[in-house]
Amino acid sequence: MKVLSILTAAALLALPLSAEPKGSDTKGKFYFKKQCKTCHEKGAAALTPLSRTQAQWRKFFDAGKHKGEAMAPKLATPEQLLDIKTFLINHASDSPQPETCGG
Ligand code: HEC
DSSP: HHHHHHHHHHHHHHHHHHTSOOHHHHHHHHIIIIIIITTSSSGGGGGGGSSSSSHHHHHHHHHHHTEEEEEETTTSSSHHHHHHHHHHHEEEEEETSSSSSSO
């Protein structure tokens, strides 16, 4: 019985991971600091991965809009945005590794 519940837990944990975006987490952190933190550093506009849940970040990037305008190429290249998306989703508030120090 115990083995079964461990297997079930493992399967449940593995599920969301398989759906993660395939960009680079490390590069995403770098680009997030470089491309986003310039405006989202302090006050009401401050953003860290923790500012949103995984679903909320996914929705934001899937929409591809920022302040009603296309994100690429204005904010970053599509490749950089994929890395930023990966970083933010991997460390979102409800992720297995939440991270406050996105920059
Ligand atoms: C030139 C300054 C600037 C840069 C660079 C910038 N933002 Fe923003 N961002 C803003 C402002 C201003 C708002 C608030 C606008 C509003 O609410 O209409 C905003 C709003 C947002 C929001 C909340 C609105 C929503 O649709 O949920 C998110 C999330 C966001 N930005 C993410 C990012 C990310 C990720 C990057 C880097 C790829 C980035 N921003 C780069 C200025 C910037």
